[in-house]
Amino acid sequence: MSREIIATDKAPQAIGTYSQAVKVGNTVYLSGQSALVPETMEVIEGGIEAEIHQVFKNLTAVCEAAGGSLQQIAKLNIFLTDLSNFTTVNSIMAQYFEQPYPARAALGVKELPKGVGVEMDGVREQV
Template sequence: MSRTIIVTDRAPQAIGPYSQAVKVDKTIYASGQIPLDPATGELVPGDIATQARRVFDNLQAVVDAGGGTFSDVVRVTIYLTNLGNFGDVNGVMMEYFKPPYPARATVGVASLPRGAQVEVDLVAVLD
């Protein structure tokens, strides 16, 4: 088994004791990303769509650093502080993913780090 820690400055640095992602053989396990600007480490201002785009941009940078693309993503988990934002986040996700879509779960949560409205993690399997 080959295990590699994925690190990129194109995504925010971890704000706790975890890695941005871990690659095991051909599988990338990306940690949850919240809408932090990688340059400043600050939460991006704006509505849920703006925050979701930042999250997916961050995840795309991590997957890229692991040698993959979003077409390699097989599983996504979305955490929302307001499930009323489900439709808006779906719309943003469709900007980043094309059919066939990855498997997905959406979970309503009471709160997220730094007051974020959305967090997303994913698993990608490289060809």
């Protein structure tokens, strides 16, 4: 199967040895997105709610660059430095997804790059 690298300037540029997303066949593998603002590559200000919204905006941009939408995510992984923000993630996620919701994992981690409180990656079907 062929591999296609997905890249957009509407999401933060990779800060390591990875691509924003890779399409293999009909599946798009989305790299972790954090609360970086694409234009500045700085963490958005405003606390965890602003960070979560920025992550969903970044994931949306990468999904659109791959020719699809956020709604096509089949599996979403959420990494939180403070699991007490789990309810906040659920509330905000409901603003970006409609039922049926994707499969999901939410994990507590010690820290994330650039000191953000949340990062998400996922797998998306290409329709």
